[in-house]
Amino acid sequence: MPDNINSNIDELQNLVNGMNYVLDISQRISENKPLNILLAEIMDSCKNLMNAEASSLLLYNEKENKLFFQVATGEKGDEVKKITCNMGEGIAGWVALNRKPLLIEDCHKDERFNPEFDKKTGFVTKDMICVPMIHKEKLIGVLQVINKKENKLFGETDLKLFVILASQCAVAIENAELMEEKIKQETLNREVKIAREIQQRLLPSGFPGFKDLEIASELIPAKQVGGDYYNIYKISDTLTLFFVSDVSGKSISASLIVSTIYSYIVTYFNLNKNKFVLHDFVYTLNKVLMESTTSEKFATCWFGLFDHESNSIQSINAGHNSVYVFKKNGVTEELNRGGIFLGCMETEFESEEYIMSKGDLIVFYTDGVTEAMNINYEQYGDERLKNAVSKNYDLPAKEILRIILKDISDFVLDAEQSDDITCCVVRFLN
Secondary structure (H helix, E strand, O other), rough: OOHHHHHHHHHHHHHHHHHHHHHHHHHHOOOOOOOHHHHHHHHHHHHHOOOOEEEEEHHHHHHHHOOOOOOOOEEOOHHHHEEEEEOOOOOHHHHHHHHHEEOOOOHHHHOOOOOOOHHHOOOOOOOOOEEEEEEEEEEEEEEEEEEEOOOOOHHHHHHHHHHHHHHHHHHHHHHHHHHHHHHHHHHHHHHHHHHHHHHHHOOOOOOOOOOOEEEEEEEEOOOOOOOOOEEEEEEEOOOEEEEEEEEOOHHHHHHHHHHHHHHHHHHHHHHHHHOOHHHHHHHHHHHHHHHOOOOOEEEEEEEEEEEEEOOOEEEEEEEEEOOOEOOOOOOOOEEEEEOEEEOOOOOOOOOEEEEEOOOOOOEEEEEHHOOOOOOOOOOOOHHHHHHHHHHHOOOOOOHHHHHHHHHHHHHHHHOOOOOEEEEEEEEEEO
């Protein structure tokens, strides 16, 4: 039998054997498994299939438009893992940019080869096959096998097999990445749900009975975990604390700060119930938040200490929205004296005292009320809030609150709620 026929038969047999191996590899890598395990398995499979000294896999990061060595096998694999590659840089970068496979017999004679990789790792690159991993026209990364063993060179049959394997690897990696992203999202959703439930438990389920106060309140959560918190604490028979806060951000970290505030308040009350001093309470809370949060996190707060005997409120506004006092004669006044938000820097806070008259209303809230936006990105605003209360001043507190919330809903219509909405209405009866 002529030598060329024997050669063709051998090549065909090698191709069949290779295809059978590729099929076996494809079945193994298609199984659900963590991405890091999958990548390592792909590398080992590439080396075995191609009888190569080393193999590497570079994943494409679309955001940075770079290739990153995720796994590298071979004598200098650990060093290779630390290397990144720009698009168009070196052979891998060229393959990624042009989305074409390359079979190179002598890399150091190829002008696209970057010898810096060998210099950094100490590895000597001779011949190479480098192919792009593409799935549904999306670049996933690049696969490489380096230096055919037994002093041989990679051939066209090797290239064909490697291109087929790369396409299967692209599908497996894409599926694994999607699965990991799904798991991460499900885990985050569970954590957010738990954080939201904990946050809701910190809110008051009801208020102590007051003969001289009529109270209505509500917190409407946004989809994410927010940083709103409010409460009304009966410190003694003669003192009641009104409190509202809004922690910056809408993440789980914001809910943790809310928990910190709640824990501080409970602890402070237990230790100082018979000698409650508002300035000390606010000053100490500020120090607690400074020590327990980062510089990016802070809380705006309003504190109103009501003396039932004198009908007076001592007010400290720490960077929060103005608190409105609505009078029977139509006058609206603001409680906004205090200082900067809490958790930022050590400072003193100024207070103001206001004598409440029979029938007066106080409305305190978070910026989710006044900054509620419609589809045209217009904000609800302070004036609309004041107008909604003023027009319905004589109604019960619960009805006024209902009207405020309905007015916000009518304003935003189909726009998505982006922040928690907290609003409290207090009527003074004496």
